[in-house]
Amino acid sequence: MKEKLKEIEALKTKLNTLRPFTKAELKRFNEEFMIEYTYDSNAIEGSTFTLEETSLVLKENITIAEKPLNEHLSAIGHKEAYFYIENLIKENHELNENEILNIHNLVLMDKPQDKGKYRNVPVKILGTTTKTSEPYLIKPNIENLLLWYQNEDNLSLIEKIALFHLKFETIHPFLDGNGRTGRLILNFELMKNGYVPINIKYKDKRKYYDAFKSYTENNDFSEMTSLICDYLIEEINKYIKIKENLI
Numbered sequence: 001m002k003e004k005l006k007e008i009e010a011l012k013t014k015l016n017t018l019r020p021f022t023k024a025e026l027k028r029f030n031e032e033f034m035i036e037y038t039y040d041s042n043a044i045e046g047s048t049f050t051l052e053e054t055s056l057v058l059k060e061n062i063t064i065a066e067k068p069l070n071e072h073l074s075a076i077g078h079k080e081a082y083f084y085i086e087n088l089i090k091e092n093h094e095l096n097e098n099e100i101l102n103i104h105n106l107v108l109m110d111k112p113q114d115k116g117k118y119r120n121v122p123v124k125i126l127g128t129t130t131k132t133s134e135p136y137l138i139k140p141n142i143e144n145l146l147l148w149y150q151n152e153d154n155l156s157l158i159e160k161i162a163l164f165h166l167k168f169e170t171i172h173p174f175l176d177g178n179g180r181t182g183r184l185i186l187n188f189e190l191m192k193n194g195y196v197p198i199n200i201k202y203k204d205k206r207k208y209y210d211a212f213k214s215y216t217e218n219n220d221f222s223e224m225t226s227l228i229c230d231y232l233i234e235e236i237n238k239y240i241k242i243k244e245n246l247i
Contacts, residue, residue, distance in 0.1 A: 001222060004229040005156055011236040012195060018243045029239065030086075035059070036199055038078045041180050043202035047071050070110040077109030078180060085188040095149070095188060097142055100173075103184050108177040118142075119175040130216045132172035141171045158232070161189045162225040166215045190232070196239055198231035 021029070039047075039054040049057070049064070049071055056062040057075045064072070081103050088099060105116030118138045125132060133141045149164050165186045172178050187197040200208055204227070211223035 001225060001229070004226065004233065005158060008158065008195075008229060008232050008236070011233065011240070015196075015236055015240055015243075016194070018240065021243070025243065028242065031059075033197060033199065034079060034082055037082065037197070038075055040199050040202045041183055042071075042074050042078060044200070044205050044208070045074075045177075045179050047074055049075060073110035077107050078184075080109070081106035081180075081184050082187075085184055085191070088188065089192050095146065095185065095192075097139075097146065100142065100181070100185065103188075104174055104177055104181045107180045107184070108174070111176060114175045115177070118173050121175070123172060123175070125172065128213065128216065130170060130172075130212070132170065138171060138173045142168075142173055145171065157193055158228060159221070159225050161186060162228050163221045164189070166212065166221055166224055169212065170216065186228070195232060196235045198228060198235055200227070200231065 035055045035058055036051065038058060039049065039051045042049065042054075049067065053064050053067065054075055057064065057072055058079050084103060084106055093099060101116045108115035118135070120135050122134060123132055124130075145164065145167050148167075149160065152160050155163065165182055168182045168185065169178055174181065183200060191197055207227060211221075211227055214220045214223045
């Protein structure tokens with residue numbers, strides 16, 4: 001793990017020497033990433049949109065006739081939530097409870113009755129033995145999680161972000177949209193600290209879920225940290241390659 005973390009810092013340093021990016025470069029980075037990210041994040045949660053269909057909806061505003069309205073709204077909501085966290089970073093906002101609710105409000109565009117508010121019923125995460133927070137404990141648990149995150153200084157930043165993600169998903173504060181909201185928060189923290197955003201791909205869904213299992217059963221967050229590291233290495237190298245080819 002230490003070697004991966006060192007590699008990431010070296011790549012980040014190299015990427016910083018290639019900054020700043022032009023508007024055209026940023027548009028290319030953001031557009032390609034946002035479409036793939038929306039496709040994969042929604043697919044993990046059960047969306048049947050293909051990558052091509054996601055692109056048509058987000059870039060061309062085309063309605064896919066045979067697909068339900070809620071899937072269109074999920075794609076649009078995720079895109080808006082991603083743009084929202086970009087704006088938060090530009091304005092130097094810190095993560096807080098209100099912003100978590102705002103992100104969820106955009107993510108759950110297809111379910112107006114549930115968006116932007118904590119669930120008020122107990123839930124189970126199907127296929128797992130994970131114990132989620134009781135409804136009356138959600139707000140204090142989120143507040144304690146944020147307090148822990150602000151004050152934790154024994155872990156590297158990437159380890160801390162990985163553990164925050166695991167803890168957040170275990171609380172499972174919402175009736176729906178927990179995964180998408182949690183992955184957006186993960187990227188908010190990466191981007192705010194000078195890293196590039198990552199896209200946990202649908203094809204790696206099993207590996208992603210196994211990282212949660214390792215945490216809930218063994219209190220081991222190394223698998224999630226390693227997964228995030230692998231994606232960071234991949235994405236930073238992609239940014240460097242694009243930038244160097246454009247110079």
